[in-house]
Amino acid sequence: MYYYKIISIILFAVGITFSLTPSVYAEEPISISTSQSLYNEGDTVVVFGTIAKTFQGLPITLQIYHEDNLITVAQVEVALDGSFAKDFSASGPFWTSDGTYIIRGFYTSDKIVETTFEFYKQASIVGSASFPVDIPNSGTFDMGYTIRGGEIKDVTINKDHNSLLLELAAESSGELVVKLPRSSFDAIKSDGGDEIFIILIGNNKNDLENFVQVQYKEVETGSDFRSLQILFEKDDRWVEIIGTYVIPEFGSIAIIILVAAVSSAIIISKSKLSVRYN
CATH class of the missing domain: 2.60.220 (Chondroitinase Ac; Chain A, domain 3)
Incomplete structure:
Protein backbone atom coordinates (compact mmCIF):
# COMPACT_ATOMS: atom_id res chain seq x y z
CA MET A 1 0.00 0.00 0.00
CA TYR A 2 2.79 2.34 0.95
CA TYR A 3 4.52 1.50 -2.36
CA TYR A 4 1.47 2.54 -4.40
CA LYS A 5 1.21 5.80 -2.49
CA ILE A 6 4.83 6.60 -3.36
CA ILE A 7 4.20 5.84 -7.03
CA SER A 8 1.11 8.05 -7.03
CA ILE A 9 3.03 10.92 -5.48
CA ILE A 10 5.82 10.59 -8.04
CA LEU A 11 3.39 10.55 -10.96
CA PHE A 12 1.56 13.56 -9.54
CA ALA A 13 4.85 15.44 -9.16
CA VAL A 14 5.89 14.58 -12.71
CA GLY A 15 2.55 15.82 -13.99
CA ILE A 16 3.01 19.12 -12.20
CA THR A 17 6.55 19.43 -13.58
CA PHE A 18 5.38 19.00 -17.15
CA SER A 19 2.51 21.40 -16.65
CA LEU A 20 4.89 24.04 -15.30
CA THR A 21 7.59 23.55 -17.93
CA PRO A 22 8.03 26.79 -19.89
CA SER A 23 6.75 26.77 -23.45
CA VAL A 24 10.08 27.97 -24.80
CA TYR A 25 10.54 24.58 -26.42
CA ALA A 26 7.17 24.71 -28.12
CA GLU A 27 7.01 25.96 -31.67
CA GLU A 28 5.39 29.36 -32.10
CA PRO A 29 1.86 28.83 -33.47
CA ILE A 30 2.32 31.60 -36.05
CA SER A 31 5.05 34.03 -37.08
CA ILE A 32 5.17 36.96 -39.48
CA SER A 33 7.93 39.20 -40.85
CA THR A 34 8.72 41.71 -43.57
CA SER A 35 11.73 41.70 -45.88
CA GLN A 36 12.95 45.00 -44.45
CA SER A 37 12.02 47.49 -41.77
CA LEU A 38 11.51 50.58 -43.94
CA TYR A 39 9.87 51.21 -47.31
CA ASN A 40 9.35 54.17 -49.61
CA GLU A 41 6.50 54.81 -52.03
CA GLY A 42 6.65 52.39 -54.94
CA ASP A 43 8.58 49.74 -53.03
CA THR A 44 7.34 46.17 -52.70
CA VAL A 45 6.45 45.17 -49.15
CA VAL A 46 7.23 41.46 -48.84
CA VAL A 47 5.33 39.76 -46.00
CA PHE A 48 6.13 36.16 -45.07
CA GLY A 49 5.79 33.77 -42.17
CA THR A 50 4.95 30.30 -40.95
CA ILE A 51 2.06 28.55 -39.21
CA ALA A 52 2.85 25.58 -36.97
CA LYS A 53 -0.45 23.73 -37.43
CA THR A 54 -2.45 24.29 -40.57
CA PHE A 55 -5.87 23.27 -41.87
CA GLN A 56 -6.12 22.19 -45.48
CA GLY A 57 -7.62 24.88 -47.67
CA LEU A 58 -7.72 27.55 -44.96
CA PRO A 59 -5.92 30.77 -46.06
CA ILE A 60 -4.38 33.37 -43.78
CA THR A 61 -5.83 36.88 -43.88
CA LEU A 62 -3.31 39.73 -43.94
CA GLN A 63 -4.29 43.32 -43.17
CA ILE A 64 -2.11 46.43 -43.29
CA TYR A 65 -3.08 49.40 -41.11
CA HIS A 66 -1.77 52.89 -40.56
CA GLU A 67 -3.16 54.07 -37.24
CA ASP A 68 -6.86 53.13 -37.49
CA ASN A 69 -6.99 53.19 -41.28
CA LEU A 70 -7.09 49.92 -43.22
CA ILE A 71 -4.68 50.28 -46.13
CA THR A 72 -5.07 46.90 -47.83
CA VAL A 73 -6.15 43.33 -47.15
CA ALA A 74 -5.46 39.97 -48.79
CA GLN A 75 -6.16 36.29 -48.26
CA VAL A 76 -3.04 34.23 -48.84
CA GLU A 77 -2.75 30.51 -49.50
CA VAL A 78 -0.73 28.57 -46.94
CA ALA A 79 1.72 25.96 -48.25
CA LEU A 80 1.78 22.37 -47.01
CA ASP A 81 4.81 23.15 -44.85
CA GLY A 82 2.94 26.00 -43.17
CA SER A 83 4.76 28.82 -44.94
CA PHE A 84 3.12 31.78 -46.64
CA ALA A 85 4.28 34.91 -48.49
CA LYS A 86 2.64 37.91 -50.11
CA ASP A 87 3.86 41.01 -51.96
CA PHE A 88 2.13 44.36 -51.49
CA SER A 89 2.88 47.42 -53.63
CA ALA A 90 3.42 50.48 -51.44
CA SER A 91 1.62 52.81 -53.81
CA GLY A 92 -1.86 54.09 -54.45
CA PRO A 93 -4.40 56.43 -52.85
CA PHE A 94 -4.23 54.84 -49.39
CA TRP A 95 -0.45 55.06 -49.00
CA THR A 96 -0.48 58.74 -48.11
CA SER A 97 1.01 59.13 -44.63
CA ASP A 98 4.51 58.65 -43.29
CA GLY A 99 4.95 56.64 -40.12
CA THR A 100 4.58 53.19 -38.60
CA TYR A 101 2.37 50.66 -40.39
CA ILE A 102 1.02 47.49 -38.78
CA ILE A 103 0.57 44.13 -40.51
CA ARG A 104 -1.90 41.79 -38.82
CA GLY A 105 -2.25 38.14 -39.70
CA PHE A 106 -5.40 36.15 -38.85
CA TYR A 107 -5.54 32.38 -39.27
CA THR A 108 -7.81 31.07 -36.52
CA SER A 109 -9.21 32.67 -33.39
CA ASP A 110 -6.12 31.67 -31.41
CA LYS A 111 -3.60 32.29 -34.20
CA ILE A 112 -3.30 36.04 -34.61
CA VAL A 113 0.00 37.84 -35.08
CA GLU A 114 1.30 41.26 -36.07
CA THR A 115 4.47 43.13 -36.98
CA THR A 116 5.36 46.67 -38.02
CA PHE A 117 7.40 48.57 -40.58
CA GLU A 118 8.17 52.21 -41.34
CA PHE A 119 6.87 53.90 -44.50
CA TYR A 120 7.90 57.22 -46.05
CA LYS A 121 6.40 58.50 -49.28
CA GLN A 122 9.71 60.00 -50.32
CA ALA A 123 13.22 58.75 -49.79
CA SER A 124 15.48 60.97 -47.75
CA ILE A 125 16.86 64.00 -49.55
CA VAL A 126 20.42 63.09 -50.43
CA GLY A 127 23.07 65.03 -48.55
CA SER A 128 20.82 67.54 -46.79
Whole structure:
Protein backbone atom coordinates (compact mmCIF):
# COMPACT_ATOMS: atom_id res chain seq x y z
CA MET A 1 0.00 0.00 0.00
CA TYR A 2 2.79 2.34 0.95
CA TYR A 3 4.52 1.50 -2.36
CA TYR A 4 1.47 2.54 -4.40
CA LYS A 5 1.21 5.80 -2.49
CA ILE A 6 4.83 6.60 -3.36
CA ILE A 7 4.20 5.84 -7.03
CA SER A 8 1.11 8.05 -7.03
CA ILE A 9 3.03 10.92 -5.48
CA ILE A 10 5.82 10.59 -8.04
CA LEU A 11 3.39 10.55 -10.96
CA PHE A 12 1.56 13.56 -9.54
CA ALA A 13 4.85 15.44 -9.16
CA VAL A 14 5.89 14.58 -12.71
CA GLY A 15 2.55 15.82 -13.99
CA ILE A 16 3.01 19.12 -12.20
CA THR A 17 6.55 19.43 -13.58
CA PHE A 18 5.38 19.00 -17.15
CA SER A 19 2.51 21.40 -16.65
CA LEU A 20 4.89 24.04 -15.30
CA THR A 21 7.59 23.55 -17.93
CA PRO A 22 8.03 26.79 -19.89
CA SER A 23 6.75 26.77 -23.45
CA VAL A 24 10.08 27.97 -24.80
CA TYR A 25 10.54 24.58 -26.42
CA ALA A 26 7.17 24.71 -28.12
CA GLU A 27 7.01 25.96 -31.67
CA GLU A 28 5.39 29.36 -32.10
CA PRO A 29 1.86 28.83 -33.47
CA ILE A 30 2.32 31.60 -36.05
CA SER A 31 5.05 34.03 -37.08
CA ILE A 32 5.17 36.96 -39.48
CA SER A 33 7.93 39.20 -40.85
CA THR A 34 8.72 41.71 -43.57
CA SER A 35 11.73 41.70 -45.88
CA GLN A 36 12.95 45.00 -44.45
CA SER A 37 12.02 47.49 -41.77
CA LEU A 38 11.51 50.58 -43.94
CA TYR A 39 9.87 51.21 -47.31
CA ASN A 40 9.35 54.17 -49.61
CA GLU A 41 6.50 54.81 -52.03
CA GLY A 42 6.65 52.39 -54.94
CA ASP A 43 8.58 49.74 -53.03
CA THR A 44 7.34 46.17 -52.70
CA VAL A 45 6.45 45.17 -49.15
CA VAL A 46 7.23 41.46 -48.84
CA VAL A 47 5.33 39.76 -46.00
CA PHE A 48 6.13 36.16 -45.07
CA GLY A 49 5.79 33.77 -42.17
CA THR A 50 4.95 30.30 -40.95
CA ILE A 51 2.06 28.55 -39.21
CA ALA A 52 2.85 25.58 -36.97
CA LYS A 53 -0.45 23.73 -37.43
CA THR A 54 -2.45 24.29 -40.57
CA PHE A 55 -5.87 23.27 -41.87
CA GLN A 56 -6.12 22.19 -45.48
CA GLY A 57 -7.62 24.88 -47.67
CA LEU A 58 -7.72 27.55 -44.96
CA PRO A 59 -5.92 30.77 -46.06
CA ILE A 60 -4.38 33.37 -43.78
CA THR A 61 -5.83 36.88 -43.88
CA LEU A 62 -3.31 39.73 -43.94
CA GLN A 63 -4.29 43.32 -43.17
CA ILE A 64 -2.11 46.43 -43.29
CA TYR A 65 -3.08 49.40 -41.11
CA HIS A 66 -1.77 52.89 -40.56
CA GLU A 67 -3.16 54.07 -37.24
CA ASP A 68 -6.86 53.13 -37.49
CA ASN A 69 -6.99 53.19 -41.28
CA LEU A 70 -7.09 49.92 -43.22
CA ILE A 71 -4.68 50.28 -46.13
CA THR A 72 -5.07 46.90 -47.83
CA VAL A 73 -6.15 43.33 -47.15
CA ALA A 74 -5.46 39.97 -48.79
CA GLN A 75 -6.16 36.29 -48.26
CA VAL A 76 -3.04 34.23 -48.84
CA GLU A 77 -2.75 30.51 -49.50
CA VAL A 78 -0.73 28.57 -46.94
CA ALA A 79 1.72 25.96 -48.25
CA LEU A 80 1.78 22.37 -47.01
CA ASP A 81 4.81 23.15 -44.85
CA GLY A 82 2.94 26.00 -43.17
CA SER A 83 4.76 28.82 -44.94
CA PHE A 84 3.12 31.78 -46.64
CA ALA A 85 4.28 34.91 -48.49
CA LYS A 86 2.64 37.91 -50.11
CA ASP A 87 3.86 41.01 -51.96
CA PHE A 88 2.13 44.36 -51.49
CA SER A 89 2.88 47.42 -53.63
CA ALA A 90 3.42 50.48 -51.44
CA SER A 91 1.62 52.81 -53.81
CA GLY A 92 -1.86 54.09 -54.45
CA PRO A 93 -4.40 56.43 -52.85
CA PHE A 94 -4.23 54.84 -49.39
CA TRP A 95 -0.45 55.06 -49.00
CA THR A 96 -0.48 58.74 -48.11
CA SER A 97 1.01 59.13 -44.63
CA ASP A 98 4.51 58.65 -43.29
CA GLY A 99 4.95 56.64 -40.12
CA THR A 100 4.58 53.19 -38.60
CA TYR A 101 2.37 50.66 -40.39
CA ILE A 102 1.02 47.49 -38.78
CA ILE A 103 0.57 44.13 -40.51
CA ARG A 104 -1.90 41.79 -38.82
CA GLY A 105 -2.25 38.14 -39.70
CA PHE A 106 -5.40 36.15 -38.85
CA TYR A 107 -5.54 32.38 -39.27
CA THR A 108 -7.81 31.07 -36.52
CA SER A 109 -9.21 32.67 -33.39
CA ASP A 110 -6.12 31.67 -31.41
CA LYS A 111 -3.60 32.29 -34.20
CA ILE A 112 -3.30 36.04 -34.61
CA VAL A 113 0.00 37.84 -35.08
CA GLU A 114 1.30 41.26 -36.07
CA THR A 115 4.47 43.13 -36.98
CA THR A 116 5.36 46.67 -38.02
CA PHE A 117 7.40 48.57 -40.58
CA GLU A 118 8.17 52.21 -41.34
CA PHE A 119 6.87 53.90 -44.50
CA TYR A 120 7.90 57.22 -46.05
CA LYS A 121 6.40 58.50 -49.28
CA GLN A 122 9.71 60.00 -50.32
CA ALA A 123 13.22 58.75 -49.79
CA SER A 124 15.48 60.97 -47.75
CA ILE A 125 16.86 64.00 -49.55
CA VAL A 126 20.42 63.09 -50.43
CA GLY A 127 23.07 65.03 -48.55
CA SER A 128 20.82 67.54 -46.79
CA ALA A 129 23.43 67.74 -44.00
CA SER A 130 27.16 67.11 -43.90
CA PHE A 131 29.61 65.57 -41.47
CA PRO A 132 33.32 66.52 -41.48
CA VAL A 133 35.56 63.47 -41.78
CA ASP A 134 39.17 63.76 -40.63
CA ILE A 135 41.78 62.33 -43.00
CA PRO A 136 44.98 61.61 -41.04
CA ASN A 137 47.69 64.08 -42.09
CA SER A 138 45.50 65.25 -44.99
CA GLY A 139 42.83 67.58 -43.60
CA THR A 140 39.12 66.74 -43.87
CA PHE A 141 36.34 66.12 -46.35
CA ASP A 142 32.59 66.56 -45.96
CA MET A 143 30.31 63.53 -46.16
CA GLY A 144 26.77 64.52 -47.06
CA TYR A 145 24.06 62.56 -45.30
CA THR A 146 20.43 62.31 -44.27
CA ILE A 147 19.21 60.02 -41.50
CA ARG A 148 15.80 58.96 -40.20
CA GLY A 149 15.41 57.10 -36.93
CA GLY A 150 18.64 58.24 -35.32
CA GLU A 151 21.72 60.42 -35.65
CA ILE A 152 25.36 60.12 -36.65
CA LYS A 153 27.65 60.52 -33.66
CA ASP A 154 31.01 60.18 -35.38
CA VAL A 155 32.73 59.17 -38.61
CA THR A 156 36.30 57.87 -38.68
CA ILE A 157 38.58 56.45 -41.33
CA ASN A 158 40.07 52.96 -41.16
CA LYS A 159 42.92 53.22 -43.65
CA ASP A 160 43.79 49.53 -43.26
CA HIS A 161 40.32 48.59 -44.52
CA ASN A 162 39.95 51.59 -46.84
CA SER A 163 36.68 52.23 -45.09
CA LEU A 164 34.54 54.74 -43.24
CA LEU A 165 33.27 53.73 -39.80
CA LEU A 166 30.08 55.50 -38.76
CA GLU A 167 28.86 55.53 -35.18
CA LEU A 168 25.07 55.79 -34.90
CA ALA A 169 22.64 56.53 -32.11
CA ALA A 170 19.57 54.69 -33.41
CA GLU A 171 16.24 55.56 -31.79
CA SER A 172 14.35 53.09 -33.99
CA SER A 173 14.67 51.22 -37.25
CA GLY A 174 15.53 53.77 -39.89
CA GLU A 175 17.28 54.87 -43.04
CA LEU A 176 20.67 56.43 -43.67
CA VAL A 177 21.65 58.03 -46.98
CA VAL A 178 25.29 59.04 -47.40
CA LYS A 179 26.74 61.15 -50.21
CA LEU A 180 30.35 60.12 -50.79
CA PRO A 181 32.71 62.43 -52.71
CA ARG A 182 34.64 60.39 -55.26
CA SER A 183 37.75 62.53 -54.82
CA SER A 184 38.09 61.36 -51.21
CA PHE A 185 36.37 57.98 -50.97
CA ASP A 186 35.19 55.53 -53.61
CA ALA A 187 35.08 51.93 -54.81
CA ILE A 188 36.70 51.60 -58.23
CA LYS A 189 37.57 48.58 -60.38
CA SER A 190 40.99 48.17 -61.98
CA ASP A 191 39.51 49.27 -65.32
CA GLY A 192 38.18 52.50 -63.80
CA GLY A 193 34.53 51.44 -63.56
CA ASP A 194 32.45 51.60 -60.40
CA GLU A 195 32.92 48.74 -57.96
CA ILE A 196 30.34 47.77 -55.34
CA PHE A 197 30.85 48.86 -51.74
CA ILE A 198 30.81 46.44 -48.84
CA ILE A 199 28.47 47.53 -46.02
CA LEU A 200 28.87 45.92 -42.59
CA ILE A 201 26.68 46.66 -39.56
CA GLY A 202 27.20 45.73 -35.92
CA ASN A 203 26.50 46.85 -32.37
CA ASN A 204 29.97 46.37 -30.87
CA LYS A 205 32.97 48.02 -32.47
CA ASN A 206 35.36 45.55 -30.88
CA ASP A 207 33.41 42.43 -31.85
CA LEU A 208 34.00 42.20 -35.58
CA GLU A 209 32.68 38.64 -35.80
CA ASN A 210 29.20 39.94 -35.06
CA PHE A 211 29.28 42.50 -37.87
CA VAL A 212 27.04 41.39 -40.73
CA GLN A 213 27.01 42.34 -44.38
CA VAL A 214 23.87 44.10 -45.56
CA GLN A 215 22.63 45.13 -48.94
CA TYR A 216 22.31 48.77 -49.92
CA LYS A 217 20.77 50.82 -52.70
CA GLU A 218 22.79 53.27 -54.78
CA VAL A 219 20.17 55.99 -55.04
CA GLU A 220 22.19 58.56 -56.98
CA THR A 221 25.42 58.51 -58.96
CA GLY A 222 27.33 61.44 -60.40
CA SER A 223 30.73 62.14 -61.88
CA ASP A 224 32.00 63.43 -58.53
CA PHE A 225 29.88 61.55 -55.95
CA ARG A 226 27.95 58.36 -55.14
CA SER A 227 24.96 58.22 -52.77
CA LEU A 228 24.05 55.06 -50.86
CA GLN A 229 20.86 54.22 -48.96
CA ILE A 230 21.45 51.93 -45.97
CA LEU A 231 18.72 50.58 -43.70
CA PHE A 232 19.47 49.98 -40.03
CA GLU A 233 17.69 48.58 -36.98
CA LYS A 234 17.25 49.96 -33.50
CA ASP A 235 20.11 47.98 -31.94
CA ASP A 236 22.60 48.86 -34.69
CA ARG A 237 25.41 51.17 -33.62
CA TRP A 238 28.22 50.86 -36.16
CA VAL A 239 28.14 51.01 -39.96
CA GLU A 240 31.33 50.32 -41.92
CA ILE A 241 31.46 51.29 -45.60
CA ILE A 242 34.37 49.57 -47.36
CA GLY A 243 35.66 50.98 -50.64
CA THR A 244 38.90 50.73 -52.58
CA TYR A 245 40.46 53.96 -51.39
CA VAL A 246 40.18 56.81 -48.95
CA ILE A 247 42.04 59.42 -50.99
CA PRO A 248 44.15 57.63 -53.64
CA GLU A 249 47.43 57.63 -51.71
CA PHE A 250 45.94 55.36 -49.04
CA GLY A 251 47.34 52.15 -50.46
CA SER A 252 48.03 50.54 -53.81
CA ILE A 253 46.46 47.17 -52.96
CA ALA A 254 43.04 48.56 -52.03
CA ILE A 255 41.29 46.88 -54.94
CA ILE A 256 42.71 43.51 -53.91
CA ILE A 257 41.42 44.11 -50.38
CA LEU A 258 37.91 44.83 -51.64
CA VAL A 259 37.87 41.83 -53.98
CA ALA A 260 38.90 39.62 -51.07
CA ALA A 261 36.14 41.14 -48.95
CA VAL A 262 33.56 40.50 -51.67
CA SER A 263 34.62 36.90 -52.18
CA SER A 264 34.76 36.02 -48.49
CA ALA A 265 31.78 37.94 -47.11
CA ILE A 266 28.77 35.87 -46.07
CA ILE A 267 25.47 37.75 -45.96
CA ILE A 268 24.04 36.95 -42.54
CA SER A 269 20.55 38.07 -41.57
CA LYS A 270 19.86 40.36 -38.58
CA SER A 271 16.21 40.23 -39.39
CA LYS A 272 14.01 37.24 -39.88
CA LEU A 273 15.11 36.66 -43.47
CA SER A 274 18.43 35.14 -44.41
CA VAL A 275 19.52 38.47 -45.89
CA ARG A 276 18.49 42.04 -45.58
CA TYR A 277 16.79 43.18 -48.72
CA ASN A 278 16.94 46.58 -50.43
